[in-house]
Amino acid sequence: GENVEQHPSTLSVQEGDSAVIKCTYSDSASNYFPWYKQELGKRPQLIIDIRSNVGEKKDQRIAVTLNKTAKHFSLHITETQPEDSAVYFCAASIQAAGNKLTFGGGTRVLVKP
């Protein structure tokens, strides 16, 4: 089955700096890669996603890049703000597998004011 590795497990950045989280996946058939943000005590919520036919996608201060050949994808947060502090999860799935998302282990991001 699919295996998703996520690094780093914790990330501390100064407000205004950029944060980068990297994920690798094992199954070359995976074609959908979402990122979820989970604030303390809250539910995970989708912040951005990318499909395998696209190399990069941006939404305001967040962007995701995908390298299918290397089987890795990354989340970039620019101009970080204290409200970006949360746990971020990457995930991967195969369209034919009934939307079975395999999550990475999560990255705890702390933005220091």
Next chain:
Amino acid sequence: DTAVSQTPKYLVTQMGNDKSIKCEQNLGHDTMYWYKQDSKKFLKIMFSYNNKELIINETVPNRFSPKSPDKAHLNLHINSLELGDSAVYFCASSPRTGLTGELFFGEGSRLTVL
């Protein structure tokens, strides 16, 4: 309006007991899921139902039994609870199986087994 709602939000019980968690979604989605989040925050899928039919059943002890009376409800019953069952259980839904897309999570049910 709460899109995906779970009850109870907190559950504290003794080892060996049986407990249930209920989930309801009012989004009109076809597919519902149960995910388990352990103390290290790792999120792992347990079950998925599409229109009351079980489509994903991960390697979960058979003490866990999901039930979907209709496509808006997915309940989780756990028999003979063990310490290792302590976790946050998230229900989620998505528009249609076979099409990857956003998962809408409930607020989670924190189960503590003593």
